[in-house]
Amino acid sequence: MRFVAIGDSFTEGVGDRIDGGAVRGWADLVAAGLAAGLDEPVDYANLAIRGRLIGPIVGEQLEPALALSPRPDVLAFNGGGNDMMRPGFDRDEIVRLTEQVVRRTEEAGVRLLLQTGADATFGLPRGDMMRSRVAVFTDLLTALEDQYEHVTFVDNFADEEMRKPGYWDADRLHLNELGHRRVAARALTALGVPTELPTLESGHRAPTGVLVEARYYATYVLPWIGRRLTGRSSGDGRSAKFADWVRIDPS
Template sequence: MIGRLHHVVLPSRDPRQTAQFWSRILDLPIVADDPELVVVASNEAAPGLAFRPLTPTELAERPDRPGRDDGRQDAPVIQLLVNDFATAVDEVWRAGCHPVEGREDLFADPDGNRFQLLPRVTPPAPEPTIWRRFVAIGDSVTEGMVDSDGHGQWIGWADRLAAHIATHQDQPLEYANLAVSGYRIHDIRTQQFDAALAMEPDLMGIVGGVNDVISLRPDFDQMAADLDIMFARARARGITVISFTNPDISRANPLATVVRDRLLTLNGIVRRLAREHGVLFVDFEHVPVASDPRLWGEDRLHINMLGHIRVAAGMAWLLALPGFDRSWAVDIDEQPGDVPEGVTDQVRAGAKSHIDWARRHFGPWVVAGLRGKEYSQGKECKRPALAAVEVRKE
């Protein structure tokens, strides 16, 4: 023997974010966090995975969008022995990674490095978590537009998730929804977050940013700072925080390509901060069905009832609620019975429909975004106080 294995060193666009990903996947600490090398290992003396910054040459050769497999067949593969394959796949999805090449066992980390899950043994299933108080904060997406209850009120993914939780546990769940249409991330932090903390939730949903990216000059540094504060303060209190990235909405409405790059930048901020603070999130940007036009309303700016149903199921899966699997991510055509009557693929309706849509919906939406706070003045949240979620009995 000439020596022992020290570290496997991999290049990375963002060594710290990639190390945080592997720290979660391997349940190992980050034992070194320097500008030139970030190390994940069981202790400072043990071998582990290390990540260094890309050189300028490597940076120029790498794809523009990290987190996607580069498709190289000769790329090295990190193999992981897992106790339970299905559970491991769920955890990898929850960490924001999805299968590559149509294989259930092969994934790519935030830098595109491939890793493979190899099953070992099956342990007993963990006891489900009991949630006492769930508070959701955000904008129109969390408020529930355009998922109508038929009586002038919005339902939305957060209401549906609260119902899922209450239905699948014996103890009652209290729920509040402080989201207000038109709010930007700074509004959410300054006008909703402290009120949400005061309710002492053990589960909090924090989603926002779309109203920021349609503004004239979105301040991504301020957005990141506000999200960082909310994630950090909530997690410091032991609150489980859930969030998600935005789908690529340019597929649902082609004219929205004007804000596509901004949305992807916002998604990158959410990913980075979620991994840094241990926030649970679903990476809808990398889930193809999330961009299916049939999940979007007539305005092509908000998800419809089916979209909210899918998001709620995805968040229930994220929380490992009993009875929920990854079927929320299955292509709609594989589950045709899920499509409500009258829901169509509006993107294929022709150029005239795009022009009509831009005049009726997109233009006013952008104008509202430029107006900023005026757009949300005078609006109130729909569930300002905690109340027990009614469980419907079959």
């Protein structure tokens, strides 16, 4: 089994921190879960880079992923979330690029795992706008799964459990360790490796209040606005964490 993932911070694994300041994330967990579930080594690559819009994801990551030798069996793709957060959102362009990924994977004979990100809109400024944009995109992905035999679609956005604050990192935009584990379980089950969904412990409560909100805006929202105004991205200067195959053993 050879599994490659392309995308942005969701697929890179931002929010699921491990020792040394690196990130893990759902795609790493899927690779390990496939190896354990199939009881055989899995070759894994992850070309995702945080902050990427869907154009660079498709333009810079898709062909290198399909060109890996040996060719991948499964390619996981998620993109468009960063586009939907911007004023110049172009729905038709996101549709066109997503359909390009579907066609290219079909031509290459590679199974495509399409996913939506989980629903972070409950805690974000202008969350209602994001929710309406994602709803339109989700309808497209559902139709693509019905139209193409090689497409598997996982709708994480519709997972009401993951809308709870306990699945999210402090920035409210990226999933934490538990959130990434839940996404991985959903993906593994869709890929034929049934996996129990992790859930929050009963009684979990997220901190609330005026000071909590003020700290959140100062720490995360204002810096994000600053990057947009200056044309910078959180992924500037970064490269893929696994640009070529790495071997994941069942153990």
